[in-house]
Amino acid sequence: MHEETAVADFGLDTTPRSLADVAHDAIARFRGGDLGPVPALLAIVTLVAVFGLANPSTFLSVGNFANLLEQASAVIVIAMAVSFSLLLGEIDLAAGFTAGVAAAVMATRLQDGWDLPSAVLLSAVVAVALGMFTGFMVAKVGIPSFVVTLANFLIFQGILLLLVKEGGTVGIDSELIRDMVGASLSPTQSWIFVVIALALFAAFEVRTQRASHGAVPMSLVAMKVAGTTAVAVIATLLLNENRALARANIEIKGMPVVVPLVLLLLVSITFVLDNTRAGRHLYAVGGNAEAARRAGIRVDRIKLAAFTACGLLAGVGGYFLASQINSVSATTGANDTLLLAVGAAVIGGTSLFGGKGRMINAALGGLVLALIDNGLPLVGKRSVFWLVEVDFSSSGVKAIAAGLALLVAASVDALSRKSAG
């Protein structure tokens, strides 16, 4: 009797639910094909286990862990950029070269004696302009994004070549840019950062729980916060160990600054997408553009804005690329940068069909690809099924592995769409 009235008044929203109910719902969603970031999390655990067993001394070293995070950062940021196009149900194949051009603009301005803020500002303006150009061609002219960004792939590559001169390399003299990827917080700073981040996370989770009228059980919040705390504390303890080579007479320890930088980007973009009208409309346009149009949403403006954001964020990714090698050349953002970025987003659970995906997916997918990239060479030469000798450290194997990971993720995406259909 009590239950009946409750259901009539949207009981599922207002009656407290247990952890079992939530698990039940999650399994139902899973069966319905909505896997979210779960495959990426499983992949991370599996890869760590496999590579850890194959080469424990190197792969599981603290130095490699820090290295992995730094390797992943640029791809993650560019993957977040590409996610804006994927959320629309579009794609940006030129995001890698947008990153390259932004990095080159910054590097050449610095070389010409500009101060850092001016150089960064100009490169950001260029990145925004490139994104707007793509958005204009897609939203106003009506060319499929696949074609526009394929053309841009060539155009932006050309711009990059002109900026850095054929075969040239532009070194970066700015300490701040060089430190983005490479420098670490001090152990004390690392702890302060972790404590503040965890406190904010817990506060946010509790607030969501309060607003849910019991639909989110407190025990779930406790589990999430405890789990995250455990991972963060273990990671910080490891990173605060000295990871300099034994013979070196300096110490390297603390959390790489890419971690707070990427987290800051991730959290702020997620907040904007979840809490603003523009963010909501982006998901709506990606889910059903016609429905969005009928609801009075200016679909073309949303597309323009999304591609602009994509351009700007790709430009920011360019700073990470530049910082990794302290210089910019014609290969900055070239080669597999774009494929890894798209792969990271999709492997993380962002749909290629639009309307589904979050920034955290890009981060998790980026970690998966960084793990493959970082772990495979450490496996070395092995015979597979006692049949063929394979050199896992060859770039051929790496490329095949990353490509297969993308195909698997895209299959999961396509199949889950079918089963939900």
Next chain:
Amino acid sequence: MSTSLATEPLLELRGVNKSFGSVHVLHDVDFRVHAGQVTSLIGDNGAGKSTLVKSIAGIHPIDSGEIRFEGEDVAIRGPRDAAELGIEFVYQDLSLCENLDVVQNMFLGRERLRRGLLDKSSMEQAARDTLATLGVRTVKSVRQPIRSLSGGQRQTVAIARAVLWNSRIVVLDEPTAALGVAQTEQVLALVRRLADQGLGVVLVSHNMNDVMSVSDRVSAMYLGRMAADIEVTASTTKEQLVGLITSGQRAGNPTTDTHGDDT
């Protein structure tokens, strides 16, 4: 025509014409919608029903004729004009975002803000209240994504969205076309409740059982003209309505054969 002039119509169209290029679709059409009533619009395929309701919704603005809202001349030149008058349109093919949840869809394009950010809890409460006033019992949680709902539930959400906006008139173009028996019944009950709450409801339908069960009035179109505007009473029969659709004329008595070869 048995036009009852007891109450002033909420919306009245007079002598409306509409052409698409050289195709003259609506010929001097008169049409009335009363508050608190379900007015069904019937007619054969291609009779012009969708064109007529889309002209009310501002999707296909009229070429000539008068539109009066509460006795005043108005111009409906676009969907915004219609929305401003409180005319909401529930599309034949569902216009919901499957990836968004019930609340997000109900407020799509008109999200409530608080200090510049989405006011989620207020929207959720309002969505729940609206569904509760409409007596909707089939949607258990307003946080479910549309993807997980049945066709009937989706139609319910689409209708609830239309009434969330202090709307005066809700136009539904074949809302039950894609639904099973039980779901059709639920949606029709909802349609009836909208009228009972004082809204003017326009129901475009092919299904005479649906029309008979919920309508107060029936307007029948035939080849782009308004063939009849009748009140549904106890003596109204399905055969009469079928006669209006197939020949544009009121059958003299319920026993008249339908002309099977009349195309």
